[in-house]
Amino acid sequence: xxxxxxxxxxxxxxxxxxxxxxxxxxxxxxxxxxxxxxxxxxxxxxxxxxxxxxxxxxxxxxxxxxxxxxxxxxxxxxxxxxxxxxxxxxxxxxxxxxxxxxxxxxxxxxxxxxxxxxxxxxxxxxxxxxxxxxxxxxxxxxxxxxxxxxxxxxxxxxxxxxxxxxxxxxxxxxxxxxxxxxxxxxxxxxxxxxxxxxxxxxxxxxxxxxxxxxxxxxxxxxxxxxxxxxxxxxxxxxxxxxxxxxxxxxxxxxxxxxxxxxxxxxxxxxxxxxxxxxxxxxxxxxxxxxxxxxxxxxxxxxxxxxxxxxxxxxxxxxxxxxxxxxxxxx
Ligand code: DAH
Numbered sequence: 001x002x003x004x005x006x007x008x009x010x011x012x013x014x015x016x017x018x019x020x021x022x023x024x025x026x027x028x029x030x031x032x033x034x035x036x037x038x039x040x041x042x043x044x045x046x047x048x049x050x051x052x053x054x055x056x057x058x059x060x061x062x063x064x065x066x067x068x069x070x071x072x073x074x075x076x077x078x079x080x081x082x083x084x085x086x087x088x089x090x091x092x093x094x095x096x097x098x099x100x101x102x103x104x105x106x107x108x109x110x111x112x113x114x115x116x117x118x119x120x121x122x123x124x125x126x127x128x129x130x131x132x133x134x135x136x137x138x139x140x141x142x143x144x145x146x147x148x149x150x151x152x153x154x155x156x157x158x159x160x161x162x163x164x165x166x167x168x169x170x171x172x173x174x175x176x177x178x179x180x181x182x183x184x185x186x187x188x189x190x191x192x193x194x195x196x197x198x199x200x201x202x203x204x205x206x207x208x209x210x211x212x213x214x215x216x217x218x219x220x221x222x223x224x225x226x227x228x229x230x231x232x233x234x235x236x237x238x239x240x241x242x243x244x245x246x247x248x249x250x251x252x253x254x255x256x257x258x259x260x261x262x263x264x265x266x267x268x269x270x271x272x273x274x275x276x277x278x279x280x281x282x283x284x285x286x287x288x289x290x291x292x293x294x295x296x297x298x299x300x301x302x303x304x305x306x307x308x309x310x311x312x313x314x315x316x317x318x319x320x321x322x323x324x325x326x327x328x329x330x
Pocket of ligand 1: 161162163164203244275276277297298
């Protein structure tokens with residue numbers, strides 16, 4: 001049996017060792033053959049015979065296990081050597097990063113309004129009830145609050161539901177005239193194909209002396225802006241309601257998918273709603289102590305713009321960080 005110890009130790013790799021294992025410990029292997037001889041051994045020697053054989057078996061097993069571990073360690077070392085990465089080597093396949101489509105869209109919008117002399121303002125994401133609702137003519141228990149449910153903290157603090165509170169912050173901080181936009185994240189208790197709990201808005205506000213600001217001014221700038229963003233689109237204003245503007249309007253563009261023919265995306269109307277706007281309600285000016293002024297305001301959702309510009313079907317995909325989607329915007 002000595003030679004079997006040698007066989008184990010001479011196995012040059014795992015495959016060779018496996019062959020030795022079968023020949024030794026297999027069903028028809030050496031040990032099985034030796035154990036089978038037991039029946040021919042005289043009864044009084046049987047015990048000793050079995051004891052010797054079992055001792056051998058144990059030793060061979062130990063030898064085998066030790067060899068196996070040694071060969072596996074060797075193989076692992078070889079594999080690591082073969083796969084080692086030379087970190088000093090140049091890679092030709094590095095890919096450039098790109099702005100997220102939402103940020104890129106936001107930048108374009110800001111660019112337009114900056115060129116029209118609107119200053120960029122930021123407010124607070126954790127806002128209070130006064131700025132987010134009360135001062136915007138949305139008193140407690142006003143039904144319009146239902147559409148903007150959010151996360152509430154104690155002491156009347158909340159995650160802002162729109163960028164409109166930045167209007168209030170700016171007016172409390174500055175004297176008129178005002179021309180500002182406010183881009184930023186907002187939060188609502190919504191989640192479906194076209195809504196996420198966090199999204200981005202851009203607010204706009206212009207305030208000047210009475211008589212200097214008209215709905216016609218508002219209409220002109222928004223039409224110009226929408227043509228800048230979507231080039232060849234028709235724009236229409238529909239009467240609507242917002243507590244902080246009077247009169248209020250919602251603005252539609254002709255559907256960018258079907259060019260106004262009617263399709264699934266525009267619910268076969270040929271139009272897509274893209275923003276809300278209006279003439280600032282006198283109650284808002286009263287809340288910030290502005291007298292003898294007039295103004296217009298507007299607000300839009302950045303994700304909605306990004307989806308229409310890039311023809312993205314599911315809003316939620318913008319937040320999944322899927323590299324395949326993001327790579328398309330490089
Ligand atoms: N704050 C509104 C919203 O989140 C959007 C909006 C509509 C803003 C009309 C305005 C406005 O400034 O005049 O739904």
